Amino acid sequence: MKNDSMKILRFYAENVLKLKAVEIVPKDNMVEIRGKNASGKSSILDSIVMALAGGKSIPEKPINKGADKGKIIIELPMYKITRSFTKDNSYLAIEAVDGSKVKSPQKFLDDLVGSISFDPLEFINKEGAEQRRVVLELIGVDVDALDMEEKELRDQRMIIGRDMKIAKGTLDSLTFDQEVGGLLEVSVTDIAGKMNADMEFNIAWDQKNTDNEDLKNQARENRKKIEEHKVEIIKLETANNNLKAEYETTLAELNANPKRDISDVQSQIAAAEDKNRKIRSNKLYLDAKEKHADQTKLYDSKTSEIEAVEKKRKVALEGAKMPVVGLTFDENGLLYDGIPLAQASDGQKLMIGLQISMALNPTLRVLRIKDGSLLDNDNRAIIREIIKDQDFQLWMESVSDDKNVGIFIEDGGVVAIDGKAQAKPKEMKKAAAPVKEVVEKENVPVPAATKPEIQPPEEW
Numbered sequence: 001m002k003n004d005s006m007k008i009l010r011f012y013a014e015n016v017l018k019l020k021a022v023e024i025v026p027k028d029n030m031v032e033i034r035g036k037n038a039s040g041k042s043s044i045l046d047s048i049v050m051a052l053a054g055g056k057s058i059p060e061k062p063i064n065k066g067a068d069k070g071k072i073i074i075e076l077p078m079y080k081i082t083r084s085f086t087k088d089n090s091y092l093a094i095e096a097v098d099g100s101k102v103k104s105p106q107k108f109l110d111d112l113v114g115s116i117s118f119d120p121l122e123f124i125n126k127e128g129a130e131q132r133r134v135v136l137e138l139i140g141v142d143v144d145a146l147d148m149e150e151k152e153l154r155d156q157r158m159i160i161g162r163d164m165k166i167a168k169g170t171l172d173s174l175t176f177d178q179e180v181g182g183l184l185e186v187s188v189t190d191i192a193g194k195m196n197a198d199m200e201f202n203i204a205w206d207q208k209n210t211d212n213e214d215l216k217n218q219a220r221e222n223r224k225k226i227e228e229h230k231v232e233i234i235k236l237e238t239a240n241n242n243l244k245a246e247y248e249t250t251l252a253e254l255n256a257n258p259k260r261d262i263s264d265v266q267s268q269i270a271a272a273e274d275k276n277r278k279i280r281s282n283k284l285y286l287d288a289k290e291k292h293a294d295q296t297k298l299y300d301s302k303t304s305e306i307e308a309v310e311k312k313r314k315v316a317l318e319g320a321k322m323p324v325v326g327l328t329f330d331e332n333g334l335l336y337d338g339i340p341l342a343q344a345s346d347g348q349k350l351m352i353g354l355q356i357s358m359a360l361n362p363t364l365r366v367l368r369i370k371d372g373s374l375l376d377n378d379n380r381a382i383i384r385e386i387i388k389d390q391d392f393q394l395w396m397e398s399v400s401d402d403k404n405v406g407i408f409i410e411d412g413g414v415v416a417i418d419g420k421a422q423a424k425p426k427e428m429k430k431a432a433a434p435v436k437e438v439v440e441k442e443n444v445p446v447p448a449a450t451k452p453e454i455q456p457p458e459e460w
Helices: 041-053 105-112 120-124 128-139 143-172 188-228 230-256 263-319 346-360 377-390
Strands: 010-016 019-024 030-035 070-075 079-085 090-096 327-329 334-336 366-369 393-399 407-410 413-417
Touching: 010 041, 019 041, 019 413, 030 041, 030 377, 041 070, 041 079, 041 366, 041 393, 090 105, 120 128, 120 346, 120 366, 128 143, 128 327, 128 334, 128 346, 143 263, 188 230, 188 263, 334 346, 346 366, 346 377, 377 393
Parallel strands: 030 393, 030 407, 366 393
Antiparallel strands: 010 019, 010 070, 070 079, 079 090, 327 334, 407 413
C-alpha cells in the first residue's frame, strides 16, 4: 500500500451528531463542506475523527436526536471502516478489499491514523507556548523535562550564589594580619599571674620600706629623749646605734632588691590582647575564605550541570527532524527563520501549520480545517497548492449560503455539490437487510442496572 493512496474515497454517515444521512465521494484534494450555521458541517469533520480515532473522540451521545442507531462508514483504497452506535455502545468493524476482517480493528487504526484531529488553522491561532508543545511532541523531544531540570539547577545555583555573595561580603569585611603568625592565642592569664606576683612583691616591699622608715622616726624620737633624759643617753645611744645598724642593714637590703617595674608586663598584656584580637580576626578571615571557596566550587559545579543540560538539549534538537525547514523554537514559542512565528505572514503561518499537520498524518493523508471561513482567496490558493503538491486530502468547513461551490449541507444532509442538487444516499433508500459483521465493541461506560446484553448491530 502506497502512502500517497491513503485518502478517503467515500464518507457516509447516518444519524450521527447533527447528520441525518450524508454521503460524500471526494473528487479533489480539497473537500470543502459549506452551509449555514448549525447545518451539520462540523458533524462531518467530527464524524471522520470519531470513526478513525474512537475512544475519547466519541461524545457521550453520538446518535442524532430521535434516532436509535447511527453509523459512520469510511472507505479507504484497501479498507472499509464501519463504526456503529447504539444508545448504549459503539462498535467498530474493518473489512479489507478481499473480504477479510481485520482483527483488533482499533489497534489497526491507531497504527494507521496520525493526529487526525489536528487542525492547522487552529494551530496557528494558538498561543506560542502551546504551539511549541505540539511541535516538540511531534519531533519526539521532551525539552520541557530538560527545561525543568535546568530551571531546578538554576534555582539551586541562585541560592548557592546568594550564599556565596554573603560569604564574600563576610570575607571582605575582615582582614588578615600577617605579623601575628599562627592561630594560637597568647595566655593573658599567665601574664596576669606574673603581674599579680610582682604586685604582691611590691606591696610587701612598700610595707617593709614603711616599717623601715618608722625605725628612723623612732630614732628621731629617741634623740629627743636623749636630750630630755641625759641619764639614759648612753642607753639610748646604744639603742639608737642598734636601730641605725638595723636600719642601714634593711636599707641595704631594699637597695639591693628595689621595687619591680610592672610597665613591661602591662605592655605585654596589651600586646597579647592586640595579638589575640588579630588572631581571632585571622580565624574569622580563614573560615570566611574557606566558606567562599566552598560556595564558589558548588556554584561552578551547578554551572557545569546546567551546561551539560544545555548540551543535552542541543544534541537532542540537532538529532530531531523538524517538520518545517527554518522552524525552530525558544522558551516562549516557535520561531520561523529566527523570528517569532506570530510575526510571520499569514501565508507563512498557514504553510507551517499545514506542513506540521502533514507530518502528524504521514500514512493516512487526510487533514481537516474547521473554520475555513477565516481564509481569504489567497490563503485558499496556498492551501490548494500545498495539498496538491504533497498529495494530501483536506476536509474543510466554511460558513456560507452559496450552493454553487463545494458540498453544501442543509439540515444534516447534502443538498448540493458545486451547484447540482443531490438525492438522498443509497443507504437511506434501500430496505434493511441483516448482514453478519465482525465488530469490536467500544469501551463506553453504561450503568450496570441498565446495560443490555451486547449484540453486534445489524447492517442497515
